[in-house]
Amino acid sequence: MSTGRPEHRAWLLADVGGTNARVGLYNPGQGEPDLLFARPTSDFDDLAGLLRAAIQTCPEAHVRHAACAIASPVEADDIALTNAGWRFSVEQTRRRCELDTLEIINDWAAQGWAITRLGPTELAQRSDGVPAPMTPKLALGPGTGLGSALVVPADARWQVFATEGGHISFGPQTPREAAVVTHINARFGHCSAERMASGKGLETIDAATAAIDGRDGQPRDAYAIVADAKADEPAARETLTLFTQALASAAGDLALATGARGGVYIGGGLIPALGALFDWQAFHQRFIAKGRFGDYLNGIPVFSIEASQPALAGLAAYVEQRS
Structure with a gap:
């Protein structure tokens, strides 16, 4: 699911599973993502809390775009992360985090994209x-x-x-x-x-x-x-x-x-x-x-x-x- 229009700047990438969340920073066309942190998903109440914590770790990057892999079906604006008890709106999360772009894909779609690159x-x-x-x-x-x-x-x-x-x-x-x-x-x-x-x-x-x-x-x-x-x-x-x-x-x-x-x-x-x-x-x-x-x-x-x-x-x- 996409919200906003991307520009060629740094992207915050988040892999959010039912147990663990891993977040990286990526500049398209410039190598591999840099891992920012890996923490239990239960440390956060929702996706906005996780993204804001990640953005605070790299203020110099001026992050305006994020793409997240979520362990849940992704079919509409309302997303439920079943195994972590989260439920959130993609658009409301984008606004709360002051992002221009917020992309949400299924976590195994991300794994699928990975095998095209590994x-x-x-x-x-x-x-x-x-x-x-x-x-x-x-x-x-x-x-x-x-x-x-x-x-x-x-x-x-x-x-x-x-x-x-x-x-x-x-x-x-x-x-x-x-x-x-x-x-x-x-x-x-x-x-x-x-x-x-x-x-x-x-x-x-x-x-x-x-x-x-x-x-x-x-x-x-x-x-x-x-x-x-x-x-x-x-x-x-x-x-x-x-x-x-x-x-x-x-x-x-x-x-x-x-x-x-x-x-x-x-x-x-x-x-x-x-x-x-x-x-x-x-x-x-x-x-x-x-x-x-x-x-x-x-x-x-x-x-x-x-x-x-x-x-x-x-x-x-x-x-x-x-x-």
Whole structure:
């Protein structure tokens, strides 16, 4: 969503997730964004508070333009940041911050724009396969939720479309997965991919297996589950396995649905936090487990996004293409 007319000056870029917010300063055509700060989203009451705090850190830049990636659908002036409890008007925020331009895009649209800009050292190939030229690419990844975006060729350029692929229904492939899905369906009314393959998904899976197995104790948050998995606690390890299978299954479904022969690019904050606990080989085996179309998926390369601030890079690419 756009408000105002841009000029060739510094842009404030903000990547605002349900958990963390990262803000950078960018001069179009002059390298990469400079990170100003990274803070918990809960430090701020709304977007205006975050932007004003950022503007105060660089008064010499005379910032008049901002572009923000928000973990929410972006369809009108009224925006709700679901996982942080924010609700704001884009136009009112622009006025409160005394900006000439305020652009709002979905956070995974920013990730999609990032993969049009990232270099080889900022990507790690996790499977065989060669990207087919000028074919769609899929950006996907777990953080607080499960985000996705489709990147499609348009003449000699790219266009990026935010999607809600994380909310497709998850299809269980084993009796254990079926039991977990039945429990989640009973609890929430729908078992989406996000209910399994995200930070919140780790907690949902763990609570489901605890109920199914009759384990006592308080529910664990994602941090505790990861810590216990690192200590090789069996239930936590199973939770990570179920999470990995769910993410791979969703990635394979979305790659088939979109014809993403240009590659699947996995980002988000959760997999880097898991580090060596995340099993890329197991991911790929489940990714291609689509019967007759296993060979089709085996030809699609899977990359992990290794850039430190991919959403800010994506916002920079977005600002460049609209100039």
